[in-house]
Amino acid sequence: MADRDDQTxxxxxxxxxxxxxxxxxxxxxxxxLDEPALAxxxxxxxxxxxxxxxxxxxxxxxxxxxxxxxxxxxSGIEAWLAAMTVPDKLDLCAANRVQTQALYGTxxxxxxxxxxxxRVAIPSQSSxxxxxxxxxxxxxxxxxxxxxxxxxRLLDSSGSVPGAAAVSASVIVTAPTTDxxxxxxxxxxxxxxxxxxxxxxxEERGTVPEVGPGDGVQAVPGFxxxxxxxxxxxxxxxxxxxxEEDVGTGAADPREDPIIVVQTPHDLxxxxxxxxxxxxxxxxxPAVHADGQNRGQAIVAxxxxxxxxxxxxxxxxxxxxxxxxxxxxxxxxxxxxxxRDASVQxxxxxxxxxEELQPGDLLFFAYEQGKGRVHHVGxxxxxxxxxxxxxxxxxxxxxxxxxxxxxxxxxxxxxxWT
Numbered sequence: 001m002a003d004r005d006d007q008t009x010x011x012x013x014x015x016x017x018x019x020x021x022x023x024x025x026x027x028x029x030x031x032x033l034d035e036p037a038l039a040x041x042x043x044x045x046x047x048x049x050x051x052x053x054x055x056x057x058x059x060x061x062x063x064x065x066x067x068x069x070x071x072x073x074x075s076g077i078e079a080w081l082a083a084m085t086v087p088d089k090l091d092l093c094a095a096n097r098v099q100t101q102a103l104y105g106t107x108x109x110x111x112x113x114x115x116x117x118x119r120v121a122i123p124s125q126s127s128x129x130x131x132x133x134x135x136x137x138x139x140x141x142x143x144x145x146x147x148x149x150x151x152x153r154l155l156d157s158s159g160s161v162p163g164a165a166a167v168s169a170s171v172i173v174t175a176p177t178t179d180x181x182x183x184x185x186x187x188x189x190x191x192x193x194x195x196x197x198x199x200x201x202x203e204e205r206g207t208v209p210e211v212g213p214g215d216g217v218q219a220v221p222g223f224x225x226x227x228x229x230x231x232x233x234x235x236x237x238x239x240x241x242x243x244e245e246d247v248g249t250g251a252a253d254p255r256e257d258p259i260i261v262v263q264t265p266h267d268l269x270x271x272x273x274x275x276x277x278x279x280x281x282x283x284x285x286p287a288v289h290a291d292g293q294n295r296g297q298a299i300v301a302x303x304x305x306x307x308x309x310x311x312x313x314x315x316x317x318x319x320x321x322x323x324x325x326x327x328x329x330x331x332x333x334x335x336x337x338x339x340r341d342a343s344v345q346x347x348x349x350x351x352x353x354x355e356e357l358q359p360g361d362l363l364f365f366a367y368e369q370g371k372g373r374v375h376h377v378g379x380x381x382x383x384x385x386x387x388x389x390x391x392x393x394x395x396x397x398x399x400x401x402x403x404x405x406x407x408x409x410x411x412x413x414x415x416x417w418t
Contacts, residue, residue, distance in 0.1 A: 011109040011132070013151040014118065014143040016102045017041055017265045019191050020077055020317040021143075023136035027117040029097040033083055036076035040141030043187035043266055077319050081312070089313065089392035098314035099136035100125060100325070100340060103195045105265060107151040108143065109133065116140050123155055125316075125328075125340040134340050144265045154198070169199040171262045171276045176305065176318040178275035184267045192317035194329060199278060200261040200268055295334050295417040296360025302333045303379050303387045309396045311389045326389040326396065327362055327377050331416060338416050342377040349414035358382070362414045363401075370411035380413070 018041045024030060030038060092098045100122070102108060108120040109132050118140045125134035146154075173195045180189050259270045260278070293301065303326070312320025321329060324342040331338050339345050346364040357363075359382040366374045378388030387398045401407060 011111045011121070013146040013148055014108050014110045014120065015146040015151070015154070015265045016104055016106045016108065016138075016142060017144040018076075018142045019104050019189055019195075020319065021102045021106075021138050022314065023099045023101060023120070023122070023134065023138055025096050025099055025136060027115060027137050029095075029137070031088075031091075031097075033088060034080065034097075036080040036083065038139045038142075039076040040139065041189060041266075043182050043185040077317075081310070081319060086393050089311075092313040093392065100134050100314050101316035102138070103317060104189070104191050105154065105195060105197050107146055107154045108138070110143065113140055118143055124337075126337075126344075127340050128344060146265075154196075169278055169280050170196050171199050171260055171271065171278055172196050173271075173275060174277050175272075175275035178272055180262075180264065180269045180271045182264070182267045182269045183261075192319065194332060197262040197264055197269075200263055204263070204268055205261045294360075295336065296358050296415070297382075298334045299330050299336075299360040299379060299417060300381050300387065303330045303381070303396070304398065306396045307387070307398060309389070311392050311394055311396070313392060315389075321389045321396070323377050323389050327379055330379060334417065336416050343374045345377060346374045346412055346414060349416040350418065352413040352415050354413065357413060358415070360415070360417045362416070363410060364412050364414070365406045365409040366411040367409065370409050374411065376406060376409075 018039070022034075022037050102122050102125075106122065106124060108118075108122050110118040110120050112119050116139060117137050119135070120138050120143075121130045121132035121135045123133040127134040129135050173191060173193055176193050177190050180191050181187070182189070258273050260273050260276055262269055262271055306318070306321070306326070309318070310320055311322060313322050314325070315321040316325045316329060324340060324345060327342070327345060328338055328340055339348065342364060345362060349362070352358075352361050357380050359380060361380040363378045363380055363386055364374050365376040365378075366372050376388075376390075378386040381387045381398055384401050385398055386401050386404070387396065389396045
């Protein structure tokens with residue numbers, strides 16, 4: 001990408017309007033088989049959905065786009081991943097196609113639009129590549145306009161944009177994925193772990209038909225929460241484990257309802273209460289510490305929930321993480337914001353000698369037997385083990401460090417959780 005003086009550009013705020021937007025290196029980066037990952041999400045009226053004809057990807061796998069609003073979908077992410085072979089996935093890195101990803105409801109700064117693409121920076125993912133946040137290109141149809149006031153309300157007050165204004169409460173997805181239903185159209189969208197959306201106001205909640213106690217999931221037909229398959233998957237922190245005060249004033253506590261109403265880039269929407277956690281402060285995350293866990297142990301507990309999840313270069317969602325995206329997201333789940341890339345993560349935090357490693361510390365690996373460029377990161381899991389998202393041919397795994405193929409490339413360990 002050519003260098004630009006973005007200080008002369010007046011960027012506009014936009015918000016991600018698909019479950020997860022892949023951020024590409026340039027508009028020419030996607031291949032024909034990446035088409036499903038470029039699709040927008042267009043809510044339609046109930047009953048108007050149709051199933052489109054199947055196409056073939058370059059790898060010969062069928063692609064199928066589900067447009068029935070009664071069926072929750074990830075706006076192409078599942079079809080995209082299913083269509084890619086291991087060589088296809090490796091090419092995302094080798095050809096420098098993908099930079100990162102951004103979840104539904106994430107504010108971004110758009111510098112320019114070009115032939116259906118927007119050049120953006122993501123303030124919530126810090127990077128030395130751009131002072132405003134991680135840079136790249138997103139299809140314009142995966143973004144919606146956002147006012148500066150709304151953007152600052154959505155961003156963490158202690159994070160990317162100084163002076164961000166507080167929102168009363170937010171809802172954070174704690175299940176690996178869950179379904180969200182738009183109230184205006186009944187269209188459903190499947191969203192990822194750590195998606196963060198504002199809780200609807202008391203006035204807005206009052207416009208939604210009540211869901212009686214005990215109605216549970218049946219109150220919203222078709223809703224489902226997915227789990228991530230894998231060995232030794234532990235219990236995921238549940239909503240309500242660490243209740244916050246003053247979420248509402250003089251009204252029924254939304255934490256007690258089986259369905260939560262949230263504000264989204266499209267409209268008010270309903271989401272299963274069991275799949276989310278309500279937090280009172282804009283910069284807050286669930287950070288549930290069971291049985292006296294410290295935050296380092298909580299990071300490991302979060303990470304173990306995703307054992308068996310296939311790696312995805314640039315991945316930042318429960319559909320796939322790369323190594324640094326995995327470390328970044330597991331820290332964020334415990335309320336800790338760290339840089340996006342491993343090479344930058346390795347420069348910050350407290351340096352930890354090998355004999356003082358504790359669960360939750362980050363282990364970094366560099367070329368040239370640890371003397372070159374940092375290229376990988378894992379999370380120390382305790383007892384001489386590491387949990388990490390290794391490469392495009394593998395999945396999140398828990399492995400002993402002794403005998404690990406990159407052991408002689410270990411260069412530094414860092415701790416962010418104190």
